[in-house]
Amino acid sequence: MHLLLSGIVGSVAYGLAGPDSDVDRIGVFAAPTVAFHGLHPPQESVVTTDPDVTLHECAKYARLALSGNPTATELMWLPEECYETRTGFGDRLIGIRAAFLSGPRVRDAYLGYASQQFRKLTSRDSDGSRSRRGAGRAELESSHVGGRRRSAKHARHLARLLHQGRVLYATGVLEIRLADPEWFRAFGERVAGGALAEAEELVAAAERDFARIRTPLRDRPDEETVERWLLDVRAAHLPR
Missing domain, CATH: 1.20.120 (Four Helix Bundle (Hemerythrin (Met), subunit A))
Known part of the structure; x- marks a missing residue:
């Protein structure tokens, strides 16, 4: 897998962590594009404990964030010090974070x-x-x-x-x-x-x-912008 963006979320990011709090991490990865055409498509999510890490393949992540899932959404809004992996595609994801909102x-x-x-x-x-x-x-x-x-x-x-x-x-x-x-x-x-x-x-x-409350958010997310990002990720992870 190719990790695009990851960071520390949960109580540490919120400022609520205590001495016994776990450190939770979430990330977005891209599987090789050709892997989706084989008999066994890649996993959409990889979850481990000790340490607590949840990684979502980029399409799964996009669907979660488009649905308004709070944990997925917060990855794109973390304080700078909470990011542990940032690639070009990760920065682009942060740059289009408003497109996921409705x-x-x-x-x-x-x-x-x-x-x-x-x-x-x-x-x-x-x-x-x-x-x-x-x-x-x-x-x-x-x-x-x-x-x-x-x-x-x-x-x-x-x-x-x-x-x-x-x-x-x-x-x-x-x-x-x-x-x-x-x-x-x-x-x-x-x-x-x-x-x-x-x-x-x-x-x-x-x-x-x-x-x-009168919200400034649109009625529907901007799926076209999200789709453009996802297709660019797929193109970049094709064999050369």
Whole structure:
């Protein structure tokens, strides 16, 4: 594979990383063009853990970003220090990042992914409260602590997605590095401590904001510009 663009995403990029946070990486690669004509087409995604790396073949990446997928989209908006691989095609991808955006898809994607985090908060075992018969006191306490950490993490992600989505929808610019990370940490702890209604109201407020904001984003992404980039990548990876 030929890596075109890669960088550090997630909590490190947002400014939310703690001592125990994982370092998540995402990247875009180009498979040899002729490989798509054989019996076994190349993998569309390569995912590893330890380290946590997700690489998408360029066509798969383009489809994800065109759908409004937040994780795919953020690769094109990272702070400079978070990029680890940048090629000419990677720079071109960053240069056309606005072409991937559309108002309806940004709204639906960010609200949708935030709603997923809310559902995790409200699931019966999200706070680790569901005990196992016969479990000892120390084991139950450990489960409770782990559940609270998960709940705080889900709440932070919920708030972060709603914030980033609203800013992107209102301005056309994706804010990766959060201006006030402490607010998000404190929000996560409050929700994990039982303030679930605060998370519910945050979702409702975001829905109201998306309904009233007049977005500068187009109604549909500029697929022609994205297609031109992708075809140029394919042409460059043909045998000479």
